Amino acid sequence: MRPEPIWHDFDTPTLLAERFADDVAAALGAAMADRGLALLAVSGGTTPAPFFRALSQRELDWSKIHVAPVDERFVPITSERSNEKLIRENLLINKAAAASFTPLYHETMTVQEAAIAAERGISVLPLPFDMLILGMGGDGHTASFFPDSPHLADVLDPKTPRLVLSADAPSANEPRLTLTLPVVVAARRLTLHIEGNDKRTLFETILRERQDKPIGIVIEQSPRPVDVYWAPKESELS
Numbered sequence: 378m379r380p381e382p383i384w385h386d387f388d389t390p391t392l393l394a395e396r397f398a399d400d401v402a403a404a405l406g407a408a409m410a411d412r413g414l415a416l417l418a419v420s421g422g423t424t425p426a427p428f429f430r431a432l433s434q435r436e437l438d439w440s441k442i443h444v445a446p447v448d449e450r451f452v453p454i455t456s457e458r459s460n461e462k463l464i465r466e467n468l469l470i471n472k473a474a475a476a477s478f479t480p481l482y483h484e485t486m487t488v489q490e491a492a493i494a495a496e497r498g499i500s501v502l503p504l505p506f507d508m509l510i511l512g513m514g515g516d517g518h519t520a521s522f523f524p525d526s527p528h529l530a531d532v533l534d535p536k537t538p539r540l541v542l543s544a545d546a547p548s549a550n551e552p553r554l555t556l557t558l559p560v561v562v563a564a565r566r567l568t569l570h571i572e573g574n575d576k577r578t579l580f581e582t583i584l585r586e587r588q589d590k591p592i593g594i595v596i597e598q599s600p601r602p603v604d605v606y607w608a609p610k611e612s613e614l615s
């Protein structure tokens with residue numbers, strides 16, 4: 378039986394960003410108290426930047442926090458499409474500049490080679506992640522688990538020994554690198570950050586109809602409830 382998601386609703390994206398930053402900071406602080414360090418995996422895209430900037434200002438011993446992307450576009454880190462660029466410019470600043478970062482992107486000949494290099498970096502972290510934050514696209518993808526990807530079964534294989542795989546998809550603008558399903562659902566705290574009425578309706582429909590969209594599969598495979606942080610988009614505020 379799937380543990381139902383726990384909703385955390387906010388009136389505005391700004392209120393969400395501040396409270397989400399408090400909650401993530403508290404979870405990271407608890408992890409450090411428990412095991413002397415904290416592992417944080419974050420998604421990219423257009424939603425998380427305000428939350429990243431709020432989190433970057435929280436009083437934590439960031440020198441004991443290790444950050445990694447949940448997924449990455451196979452583009453140079455100077456590209457506006459780079460999640461690493463987004464994270465370095467919005468999260469690894471202010472107090473959070475002291476955190477360490479494990480990249481997924483590597484300047485290799487092929488995306489498959491980059492996945493192997495990324496996996497070497499992720500494999501030396503003391504997994505599982507203490508906090509892993511997902512986003513969701515309008516097609517129900519999460520991480521780089523794209524519904525139209527020929528590699529979807531590989532990245533969603535609950536028994537894959539791989540930690541990182543490449544994941545091309547016609548709907549993805551560029552080749553992708555992604556943590557695999559077992560790494561995602563092993564997180565001690567798994568959260569989903571979505572904004573806008575359309576994404577809320579889509580997510581609720583996927584769950585209600587048990588659609589086999591990637592976000593639905595992640596929720597089904599998660600051994601513990603997923604915390605969903607939601608607010609309307611700025612453009613939807615009355």
Ligand SMILES: O=C(O)[C@H](O)[C@@H](O)[C@H](O)[C@H](O)COP(=O)(O)O
Nearest residue numbers: 420421422423424512513514520
């Ligand atoms: O690399 C990425 O794009 C993300 O990791 C991806 O999974 C993202 O969370 C969704 O696509 C939502 O993106 P938006 O926040 O832009 O809607």
